[in-house]
Amino acid sequence: SGKSRPMRILQYVQRTAVQGDANSVISAVDSYCANVEWAMNVGDMKGEILDAVVLDVRPRWVLELGTYCGYSTMRIARFLPPGARLVTLEMNHHYAQVAKQILGHAGVDAQVDLLVGTSSALIPQLKKKFDLDKFDLVFIDHWKTSYLPDTKLLEECGLLASGTVLLADNVTCPGAPDYLQYVRNSPRYKSLYFPSQLEYLQVEDGMEKSIFLG
Ligand SMILES: O=C(CSCCNC(=O)c1cc(-c2ccc(F)cc2)cc(O)c1O)c1ccc(O)c(O)c1
Numbered sequence: 001s002g003k004s005r006p007m008r009i010l011q012y013v014q015r016t017a018v019q020g021d022a023n024s025v026i027s028a029v030d031s032y033c034a035n036v037e038w039a040m041n042v043g044d045m046k047g048e049i050l051d052a053v054v055l056d057v058r059p060r061w062v063l064e065l066g067t068y069c070g071y072s073t074m075r076i077a078r079f080l081p082p083g084a085r086l087v088t089l090e091m092n093h094h095y096a097q098v099a100k101q102i103l104g105h106a107g108v109d110a111q112v113d114l115l116v117g118t119s120s121a122l123i124p125q126l127k128k129k130f131d132l133d134k135f136d137l138v139f140i141d142h143w144k145t146s147y148l149p150d151t152k153l154l155e156e157c158g159l160l161a162s163g164t165v166l167l168a169d170n171v172t173c174p175g176a177p178d179y180l181q182y183v184r185n186s187p188r189y190k191s192l193y194f195p196s197q198l199e200y201l202q203v204e205d206g207m208e209k210s211i212f213l214g
C-alpha cells in the first residue's frame with residue numbers, strides 16, 4: 001500500500017514511531033529502509049558523522065539542500081538550540097509534502113523552514129527572505145551535479161562567511177567529482193574526507209567537510 005516509497009515510509013513512521021520523539025522517528029525510518037525497502041536517506045552510519053558536525057559547529061543558521069523525506073532534516077533539527085533555524089530546500093513537491101508530515105510527527109517542524117523549488121532559484125532569495133548574514137552550516141545532499149554550481153552560487157550570494165562549514169553527502173557514491181576537485185584544490189576551503197558506507201548497504205561512500213576560509 002502507499003502509492004510511493006516516501007508515502008510508505010511516512011505510513012510506517014505514523015504507525016510505529018512515538019509522536020514528538022525525533023529519535024524514535026529516525027530509528028523507524030532506518031529500520032524500514034534497512035529491512036523493507038532501501039531509500040536515499042543519509043542513514044545511521046553517515047548520520048552519526050552529521051550529528052558530530054552539528055554538535056561541533058552549534059549552528060545558528062543551517063541550510064540543507066535536498067530534503068527528500070526529512071530524515072537528515074530531523075537529525076540536524078533535534079540538536080539545534082532554541083532560536084536556531086534550519087532552512088531546507090526540496091524541488092519535488094511530493095517529497096516535500098511527505099517530509100512536512102514526518103517532521104511534524106518528530107516534533108521538529110517549529111525550527112524548520114521547508115521551501116519547495118529549485119535550489120538555483122531559491123538560494124538568491126534566502127538572504128532577504130530570512131534577513132540573515134550567512135549560514136553557519138550547509139548540508140549538501142541534492143542532485144550530485146548541482147553540488148558545485150550551488151556552492152559557487154552560495155559564495156556569489158554572500159551566504160558563506162569565514163568559518164562556514166559545508167558537509168556534502170555521497171561524494172564517493174554516487175559521487176560528486178567536480179565538487180570534490182573544487183573544495184580540495186581551492187585556497188578558499190579547508191577540506192576533509194570522512195569515509196563511511198552508503199546508507200543501509202555495504203558499499204563505500206563518504207562525506208566531505210569543507211570549511212570556507214573567506
Ligand atoms: O532525486 C531527485 C534529486 S534530489 C535527491 C538527490 N539524492 C540522490 O540522488 C541520492 C542518491 C543516492 C544513490 C542512488 C542510487 C544508488 F545506486 C546509490 C546511491 C544516495 C543518496 O544518498 C542520495 O542523496 C529527484 C527525483 C525526482 C524528482 O522529481 C525530483 O524533483 C528530484
Ligand SMILES: [Mg+2]
Nearest residue numbers: 042141169170
Ligand atoms: Mg545522500
